[in-house]
Amino acid sequence: MPAEDSYEDLESGYEGVGEFYDLFADNSDIPFFLEYARKTGAPVLDLAAGTGRVSYALAAEGFDVVALEQSPSMLSAAKMKHQSAPEDIAKRVELVEGNMKDFSLERKFPLILVPNSFGHLLTRNAQLSMLRCVKDHLRDDGIFILDLYPGEHQYERASFEDSPVVLPDGRKVTRSGNITSDFDRKIMRVELRFAVEDSKGTVIDEINVVSGAALIFNQEADLLIQESSFQIVDEFGDFEKNSFTLDSGRRIFILKK
Numbered sequence: 001m002p003a004e005d006s007y008e009d010l011e012s013g014y015e016g017v018g019e020f021y022d023l024f025a026d027n028s029d030i031p032f033f034l035e036y037a038r039k040t041g042a043p044v045l046d047l048a049a050g051t052g053r054v055s056y057a058l059a060a061e062g063f064d065v066v067a068l069e070q071s072p073s074m075l076s077a078a079k080m081k082h083q084s085a086p087e088d089i090a091k092r093v094e095l096v097e098g099n100m101k102d103f104s105l106e107r108k109f110p111l112i113l114v115p116n117s118f119g120h121l122l123t124r125n126a127q128l129s130m131l132r133c134v135k136d137h138l139r140d141d142g143i144f145i146l147d148l149y150p151g152e153h154q155y156e157r158a159s160f161e162d163s164p165v166v167l168p169d170g171r172k173v174t175r176s177g178n179i180t181s182d183f184d185r186k187i188m189r190v191e192l193r194f195a196v197e198d199s200k201g202t203v204i205d206e207i208n209v210v211s212g213a214a215l216i217f218n219q220e221a222d223l224l225i226q227e228s229s230f231q232i233v234d235e236f237g238d239f240e241k242n243s244f245t246l247d248s249g250r251r252i253f254i255l256k257k
Helices: 018-024 030-040 053-060 072-084 124-137 218-227
Strands: 044-047 065-069 093-097 109-114 138-148 157-161 172-182 187-197 203-214 231-236 251-256
Touching (some): 018 072, 018 172, 030 053, 030 138, 044 124, 109 124, 124 218, 218 251
Parallel strands (some): 044 109, 065 093, 109 138
Antiparallel strands (some): 138 251, 157 172, 172 187, 231 251
């Protein structure tokens, strides 16, 4: 990882690529979140909601959702989605600009979730601050779903290129990237490149962003939950609800106060 990178340099996440984020998103988590929404009821608080990928899926099933997001690029994409959504779905989603590590909505929720974004909080202080905010906003009988990638299974170095996606207007978008993990600092650096081609195959735009994610190892995850005084209701290793093991590539906590 380049020496000049600070935590602040890596906090911007996917800023600038909101228009293309959903093209490469994994939606395998949505049925899982829907199942819990049906158990708890609404409203649902979706933290670091991004483009509203999960929020609008929940709203389409009849749930009121508060979608909290800090990134202007992601919020812009969410607002575009809001404008194009059917009225009965759009009215169920409230978009709120805010940082998941420090927010105050003056209401409580039966279900709070943070889909695949907790790692964007790069320091322990930020992580604990977010967990305290969640606890303050969770109903006494509420459920908090915390979705993590165990640090033990992350790549030290890797490169990837996703299959291109063709947009309705004929443009083609390709995403590629490089991953570098600093296990001493417990930080992953992700360099992303979005190349946009016109219908003739000419590159007409290129967006390069650098994102960071905390490497949260299993023992540290346990300590975070213990220190924030959450109780573990259940724990899964994937969204098919298989039990978590040390070989699981995901760690999904179902938590309560």
